[in-house]
Amino acid sequence: MSKHEHTPSFKSDLITFGLLMLLTAITIWASYATGGTTVLAVLVAMGIATVKATLVVRNFMHIKYDDIIYKLFIGAVIIIFGVFITLLAVDYFYR
C-alpha cells in the first residue's frame, strides 16, 4: 500500500484533538502562573504553541505518513524561519 493512501484512524485523530485541548488549557493556566506579561510567560506560551503546531502538521496534515522529501522541506522552512529570527535579533539586541 502506498504511503499516500494511509488514513489515520478516528481514534488517533481524537487523541490528537484531546492533546490540543489539554495544551490549550495548560496555556491558560501557565499565563496566570507566570504572570501573563513576563518574558517567561511569552516563552512558555510560544513553547506550547510550537508543540501544538507540530501535532497539527504531523497528524492532521498527514506529514507523518508522507515522503521524506516533504519532511526535509518542512525542516528547511523551519531552519529558514529560525535564521530570520536570529538575524533580526542580532540587529535588535545590538542596535
Add this chain to the structure above:
Amino acid sequence: MTDTNTTAMEQSFWNEKKGIFSWIFTLDHKRIALLYLYAITAFFLVGMTLGFLMRLELIAPGQTIMEATTYNKVFTFHGVIMIFLVIIPSIPAVFGNFMLPIMLGTDDVALPRLNLFSWWLYIIGASMALLTLVYGPGSADTGWTFYAPYSVNTDTNVTLLLFAAFVLGFSSILTGLNFIVTIHRLRAPKMTWFKMPLFAWSLYATAWIQLLATPIVGITLLMVIAERTFGIGLFDPALGGDPVLYQHLFWIYSHPVVYVMILPAMGIISEILPTAAQRTIFGYKAIAISSMAIAFLGYFVWGHHMFTSGMSGEARVVFSFVTYLVAIPTAIKVFNWVATLYKGSIHMTPNLLWSTSFIFNFMIGGLTGLILGALSVDVHVHDTAYVVAHFHYTMFGGTIFVFFGAMHYWFPKIFGRMYNKRLSYISLTLTFIGFNVTYMAMLIVGGQGMPRRYYDYLPEFTTLNQISTVGSWVLVIGILMMIYNLVRSAKKGEIATANPWNGVTLEWQIPSPPPLHNFVKAPILSDKGPYDFSILDQVNRENLEN
C-alpha cells in the same frame, strides 16, 4: 518536409479553438504562457519608455524635460512595472508555463485552473497599478521599495499601488505552487530528479522562493496599508514604530526574489549552451544543486541592502560575510557553462550569442555585487548610480537578456516559424552595445559619487550622463528592431522544422508548434540524462515520421 511542418501548424494549439474567450478562459498552459507574454511585452514597452525618458532628463544638469516631482513618480512607476509586472513573472510565467510541462513529458501543469487564475490575478493587479496613474491624488512617488516612513506619510496613490503589489504577489505564489506540484507529480515515467532538464530544476528552486518568501512581503505591504489607514504605529517613528523593521521585512522577501528573477534565466542558459555546443552539460548535478543552494542561501543575506539604514554594526558584519556565500554556487554555474562550451561543436546561433552576452553582463553584475557586499565599500557607494548600474547589469543584462535569448531559442517551437537571423544579429549587437554604454557610464559616474533618484546632478557628472543617455538611444533602437523582427516573423516567417537547433530535450521531440496535448507519442528519454546527444539522430528521425 514542408508539408509535415505545415500540417503541424494546422494541428497545433494555435488552431485548436478560435475567438477571444478561447484565449482568456483557456486552461492550456501554452496559451496561458502566451497571454503572459503579450501582457509582459506591453508592460516592458511602457517601462522601457519611462526609463528612456529618465535618461533623457539626465542628458544635462538641471531640469530638462520634467520636474523633480514628475521624475520621482516616473522612477517609481518604472521600478514597479519592471520588477512586479515584467521581471518577476517574465521567465517563469512565459517560458516556465509553456515549456515545463513539455520538458517533463506531460500534457499540462498539475493545476490548470489555478494557472488561469494566476494570470487573472496578474491582470487584476496590473490594472490596479495602472489605475494609480489616473485616479485620486496622483501616482506614487516612493520608489518601488515603498520605504517607510515616507510611504506611510506621502499623500500620493501609495495604498492602491501597495494593494496591487499584494495581488501580484498572490499570482506569483500560485504559479510557484503549481510548478512544485507539477514537478513532483507529473514527471514522465523514468524521469527521475536527476534526469530532469536544468530549466525544470531552476523553476523548482524558484518556485520554493515564490511560495515561501512572497507571503512575507504580502503581509508587510498590508501592514503599510494598515499604517496609512489606521495610524497603528508599526513603522512610523512619530507613532512609536520602527522604519528599519519595514526594511527588514521588505528585504527578507525582496532579496530572495532577486533569485526568482535570475534563477530561471540561469536555467535557460543551461538549456541553450548544450544545444549550441552539441554536447552534454558540464557538471549537471553541480548546476542542479547550486540552484537549490542559491535559493536556500538567498534567504540569509537581505541585510546587505540595509548597511546604511541604522542597523546594528554586528548585524552588518554578519550580513556582509553571509553575502559572499551566495557567490560560490553562482560561480559554480558560470564555470560549468564555460566548461560546456570548451571544445564543444559550437553552432553559432542568435540564442547562443544572447547567452554569451548574458554571461558577460552577469559577470559584471556579479562582481560589482561582490563589491557592494563588502561593508566598508558599500557605505560609500550606497544610494549612488553605481547600485542602479549593478542592479541593471544583473536584472536587465541578466534576466532580460536571457528572456530575449529564450525568445530566439524557443521562438520556432512556439510560433512554428523562423525569424530573420541577420536582423536578429544586428538587433543583438545594437542592444548589447547600447546596454553596456548606458550602464557602464552609469557605473562609473556612480563610483564617482553621483546619487541615485535625483533629476539633477553636479556639472562634473555631465559627460558620463550624456554618454549614458546616448547609449540608451542605441539600446532602445536595438530592442525595437528585435521586437519588430519577432512580431513580423511570427506571422510571416519561414515555416520552422520541429528541431531547428538539433536539441534533445523533450520540447524538440514534438511538432512546432506543439499540438494541444503536446505529445502524440511517448518521447525518447535517455538513461544518460536530458543532454545525451547520442539520441539526436533518433529524435530527428522520429520528428520526420510525425
